[in-house]
Amino acid sequence: MTRQILSVALAGLVSVAVGAQGPDALQPGERIELYKKNRNVIERLVLQTVESSKVPNDHLKRADAYYPVLMQFSIEIQSAEGIGEKARVLELTDHLRILLEDGLAPTLDKAKQQVEGGSGVDEFPKVKRDLLAQIGALQQQLEPGSPAGASLVAAKNKVDSITLPEKK
Amino acid sequence: MNCTSARNRLLHHAEPGPLPANVAGHLAECAGCQAWQRLLGQVDQAVATAPVPASNGRVKRRLIELFRNERSAVTPATTSVVVPARSRMRQRLDQLWPIGLVAAALLVGMIAWINLGGKPQDNTTVAQLPPDPFLKDVVAAKVKIDAAETAEQRLRAWSHLAEILHGEAKDLSQLAPGPEMDSLAGLYEQAVGDDALIAQARLLSDVERKAKLDQFVNQLRDAADMANDWAAKAPTGSDRPLKRIANAAAESKAKLAKLQQGRDV
Numbered sequence: 001m002t003r004q005i006l007s008v009a010l011a012g013l014v015s016v017a018v019g020a021q022g023p024d025a026l027q028p029g030e031r032i033e034l035y036k037k038n039r040n041v042i043e044r045l046v047l048q049t050v051e052s053s054k055v056p057n058d059h060l061k062r063a064d065a066y067y068p069v070l071m072q073f074s075i076e077i078q079s080a081e082g083i084g085e086k087a088r089v090l091e092l093t094d095h096l097r098i099l100l101e102d103g104l105a106p107t108l109d110k111a112k113q114q115v116e117g118g119s120g121v122d123e124f125p126k127v128k129r130d131l132l133a134q135i136g137a138l139q140q141q142l143e144p145g146s147p148a149g150a151s152l153v154a155a156k157n158k159v160d161s162i163t164l165p166e167k168k
Numbered sequence: 169m170n171c172t173s174a175r176n177r178l179l180h181h182a183e184p185g186p187l188p189a190n191v192a193g194h195l196a197e198c199a200g201c202q203a204w205q206r207l208l209g210q211v212d213q214a215v216a217t218a219p220v221p222a223s224n225g226r227v228k229r230r231l232i233e234l235f236r237n238e239r240s241a242v243t244p245a246t247t248s249v250v251v252p253a254r255s256r257m258r259q260r261l262d263q264l265w266p267i268g269l270v271a272a273a274l275l276v277g278m279i280a281w282i283n284l285g286g287k288p289q290d291n292t293t294v295a296q297l298p299p300d301p302f303l304k305d306v307v308a309a310k311v312k313i314d315a316a317e318t319a320e321q322r323l324r325a326w327s328h329l330a331e332i333l334h335g336e337a338k339d340l341s342q343l344a345p346g347p348e349m350d351s352l353a354g355l356y357e358q359a360v361g362d363d364a365l366i367a368q369a370r371l372l373s374d375v376e377r378k379a380k381l382d383q384f385v386n387q388l389r390d391a392a393d394m395a396n397d398w399a400a401k402a403p404t405g406s407d408r409p410l411k412r413i414a415n416a417a418a419e420s421k422a423k424l425a426k427l428q429q430g431r432d433v
Contacts, residue, residue, distance in 0.1 A: 026298065032344045034300040035336070039351055042306050046329070046355045049310045050363050053322065056371070062314065091299045095307045103311045 041092070044072040059111035060120045064127050066104045070096070070134040077148070078141050086148075093148040096138075100155035104131065108162050116165035124165050132160055169194045174201050178208060305332045319371035320380060326365040327384055333359055334391050337413055338398055345405025353409035353416075360388065360420040369427050381428040388421035 026034070035042075052065040073096045080088040108128065115121045135156045142149035169177075174194040178201070181187060187195065195201050309329035316322040337352040358364060369381060395414035399407045423433040 026301070028343045030297060031302075031339060032348065033297055034302065035340060035344070035348050035352075037297065038300050038303045039348065042303060043351060043355065045306050045310050046333075046358055049313050049329075050358050050361075052314060053326070053367060054363050056319070056322065056368075087299075088297070095303065098307060098311060103314045107314055 037088075038076075041072055041076055044069055059107055059114050060123060060127060063104060063108045063111045063131070066099070066107070067130060067134060069099065070131065070138070073099075074134060074138040074141075077138060081141060081143075089142070089146075089148045090151075093142070093151050097151045097155045100135070100152075101158055105155075105158045105162065108159060112162055112165045117167070121165050121167050128159075128162070128164070132156065135159070171198060171201055174198070175204050178205055302332070302336050319368045320376065323365060323368040323372070323380075323384065326359055326368060327387060330356060330359040330365065330391070331387070334395070334413065334417075337410065338394070341398055341402045341406035341410055345403055349406050349409035353412040356413045357416040360416050362423075366420055366423050366427075366433065369424055370433070372427075374430055377427050377430070381424050385421055385424045385428065388417045388424065392417035392421060 048065045048069050052062045055061045073092060077089055077092045077096070080092065108131075111120070111124065111127075115124050135152065139149055139152055139156065142152070169190050171194075174191050177188065177191045181191070186192070195205060306329070309325060309332060313322055313325040313329065316325050333352060333356045337349065337356060340348055340352060360366070365384075369377065369384070372380065392414045395410050395417060399410035399414060402410055426433050
């Protein structure tokens, strides 16, 4: 009897797994929904990239241009977390991790080298502090030990590891 | 409570409703069991939506009869159970049961595929949305622009982002006339505009402009032509944003051409 029950249960599970496999391409309805859902983040990303491009040689301002991006991601991630969309939380957090590690951290590092001994040296700590505070606030909203929270730890540490520039 | 106990309890918890506290407690902390619970839900749903074949009731009556006969045969046998010797054929069949199981699973899977696959259900579309490849591309493009060391690299990266936006606008124009298309048109205008792509072209030296801008001029010309074509065939509401994209591409193309000739814009 156990075998029969097991067979039926396994058949059901396998069939659901097979049936759940969809084609790789997004369905039209999904594309629209995804754009509606991610529109604010995408608009913010493009806008802040434009802002950053206006000052290609002012790395501190370019680093500061990440603040509104972090804010927008934070809003979206907290919203997804609030309604239990764990996959979306993870997706957005992973994008944020990439932005922090490959975008913000190198930019902040360039900013440090640029202002060291120069005019922006007093402004640097505030920019860095605000950025870290924003990341920290988001981390507190995420479940401790969750994959999303864990993925931000290393990224935040990378930003945090950039030391303050020295004054002349 | 461990995973095995929790899953057994979940299997026996047939009715929808609150779970026992210890099971709920385990579920809250165990991602594996959460996935298991979701899977059970999907099984329930698949079974509920499976079509019931038409029947004249004869098979059902026979089945009930079989159960009755089996029960009446088993009841007096509680004192002495006789295990019948298994035939060879029966033994062989017993060994082949996993193949039958897989075949049955594939059959039910095909039915589930036909019934459920590729048709997003209105009330669950939002909850089951897959990751967004467009967002991923935009994030990657931003990182590339920010990490670029030279104006030429930034020019290429902006051009790439403009292509991504152009492609998304093409796809969505067939599906979503309205604010989404207006949004994409606005983003495209920014990407090829004075503060982004054109600004980087301005930073090139005269020699670089002559040598490098040709390909971007051609790309923008093609982008404008394509967007005009799409606008001519697009549903009402999508044509105007596509025209905006075509105009933005044409305008930036003209500016790059001037820069290429050593003129200022």
